[in-house]
Amino acid sequence: MYTIKTLNAISPVGLAKLPASQFEIDNEAAAPQGILVRSADMHEMPLPESLLAIARAGAGTNNIPIEECTNAGIVVFNTPGANANAVAELVVGALIAGSRNMVDAVQWAQGLKGRDTIAKDVEKGKKQFVGPELRGKTLGVIGLGAIGARVANAAVSLGMEVLGYDPYISIDAAWSLSRSVQHCVTLGDMLPRCDYLTIHVPYLPTTRHTINAQTLAMCKDGVRVLNFARGELVDNAALLDALDSGKVAHYFCDFPTEELLGVKGVECTPHLGASTPESETNCAVMAAAELSDYLKNGNITHSVNLPDVSQPRVGGRRICIIHKNAPGAISAITGILTAAHLNIENMVNKSKKDIAYTLLDVTGEISDTLAAELSGIEPAIRVRIL
Ligand SMILES: NC(=O)C1=CN([C@@H]2O[C@H](COP(=O)(O)OP(=O)(O)OC[C@H]3O[C@@H](n4cnc5c(N)ncnc54)[C@H](O)[C@@H]3O)[C@@H](O)[C@H]2O)C=CC1
Numbered sequence: 001m002y003t004i005k006t007l008n009a010i011s012p013v014g015l016a017k018l019p020a021s022q023f024e025i026d027n028e029a030a031a032p033q034g035i036l037v038r039s040a041d042m043h044e045m046p047l048p049e050s051l052l053a054i055a056r057a058g059a060g061t062n063n064i065p066i067e068e069c070t071n072a073g074i075v076v077f078n079t080p081g082a083n084a085n086a087v088a089e090l091v092v093g094a095l096i097a098g099s100r101n102m103v104d105a106v107q108w109a110q111g112l113k114g115r116d117t118i119a120k121d122v123e124k125g126k127k128q129f130v131g132p133e134l135r136g137k138t139l140g141v142i143g144l145g146a147i148g149a150r151v152a153n154a155a156v157s158l159g160m161e162v163l164g165y166d167p168y169i170s171i172d173a174a175w176s177l178s179r180s181v182q183h184c185v186t187l188g189d190m191l192p193r194c195d196y197l198t199i200h201v202p203y204l205p206t207t208r209h210t211i212n213a214q215t216l217a218m219c220k221d222g223v224r225v226l227n228f229a230r231g232e233l234v235d236n237a238a239l240l241d242a243l244d245s246g247k248v249a250h251y252f253c254d255f256p257t258e259e260l261l262g263v264k265g266v267e268c269t270p271h272l273g274a275s276t277p278e279s280e281t282n283c284a285v286m287a288a289a290e291l292s293d294y295l296k297n298g299n300i301t302h303s304v305n306l307p308d309v310s311q312p313r314v315g316g317r318r319i320c321i322i323h324k325n326a327p328g329a330i331s332a333i334t335g336i337l338t339a340a341h342l343n344i345e346n347m348v349n350k351s352k353k354d355i356a357y358t359l360l361d362v363t364g365e366i367s368d369t370l371a372a373e374l375s376g377i378e379p380a381i382r383v384r385i386l
């Protein structure tokens with residue numbers, strides 16, 4: 001029986017993939033083997049010794065202390081693409097709503113309630129909300145992953161000229177992009193041409209304040225900026241200065257902060273990008289499957305800190321070792337197994353930066369001391385025998 005702790009509300013459709021015969025879902029568990037999380041901030045949370053894996057039902061993992069997890073042999077998963085459609089649809093909505101001043105216009109129209117001159121006031125007042133059409137305008141997309149590629153393709157369908165910047169684009173994302181999306185090698189190639197700019201990159205130390213005073217200065221006057229990725233990607237002080245000077249005409253952001261709220265030209269939604277029943281289900285189902293397969297079989301799919309390793313089980317027992325990516329690790333492991341008269345039926349070793357994972361299916365008698373012996377090799381971080 002594995003204990004899974006949830007730190008946010010996780011779709012019941014996903015939780016149902018963790019049958020009660022094998023998994024106990026306990027939101028108060030002190031010693032869980034698995035954690036299911038959405039946006040809860042885990043940086044200050046102690047990581048219990050029992051914890052083997054964290055599955056983020058969503059894309060961004062900046063709420064999880066990845067390095068500490070890696071050092072403790074805790075596998076962190078996310079659910080790539082599972083909520084991308086929800087975010088992309090909201091971004092398209094925000095592109096239109098921002099350009100056509102819909103939020104202010106709706107609020108203004110609400111204020112007409114109770115008047116007997118509504119029809120007349122509407123026709124007189126509407127001119128203050130005139131805003132440009134998207135067709136024929138240029139959209140710059142920073143980050144062409146699951147979300148950015150969908151936004152880019154949707155914008156092409158709306159008749160926009162679309163420019164894309166992503167120096168690390170995956171082959172899958174590149175295949176999924178419309179051929180009409182123009183490739184920009186640097187932000188400098190892209191920014192001066194954009195009427196609208198949207199960012200879809202992960203928040204990392206290297207992407208913090210991607211939109212800052214320097215990059216904003218390169219933009220066209222009156223650019224409309226959208227940020228449905230993470231608040232920290234934009235330097236809010238620089239953005240507000242640019243709004244003040246007219247460099248930025250509008251900022252639509254999914255991450256409200258004190259300085260953004262109440263500012264004319266800024267509209268914030270409350271981190272709504274992935275909040276659709278479809279996305280919540282997709283993410284929870286994928287996260288539950290990743291957690292279950294790792295806990296039961298040691299298979300790793302969609303990990304952000306360990307290499308993906310997934311093999312059908314071949315008889316006998318399975319030995320899973322997370323270890324430092326160091327010379328001698330594999331011979332130390334196989335040496336112990338040989339001395340223990342175990343036959344290796346299947347073995348996979350993969351590494352990711354400084355960390356490696358070795359998965360072995362073995363036949364033979366497993367002694368009570370084997371796990372301790374394997375844990376005793378210098379590079380070993382976490383050993384499980386399933
Ligand atoms: N508002 C919301 O509710 C949601 C927000 N997000 C945010 O959106 C981000 C992107 O999500 P996905 O598209 O699903 O992720 P993804 O991993 O599919 O795509 C990210 C893309 O950014 C690119 N990239 C990384 N560093 C870059 C850089 N310095 N410059 C340009 N491109 C760079 C990568 O090559 C990749 O193609 C997430 O990391 C998360 O922070 C994701 C889902 C929901």
Ligand SMILES: O=C(O)C(=O)COP(=O)(O)O
Nearest residue numbers: 038039058059060274275
């Ligand atoms: O998937 C992401 O990165 C998100 O930002 C979605 O967050 P949420 O699961 O809605 O709290």
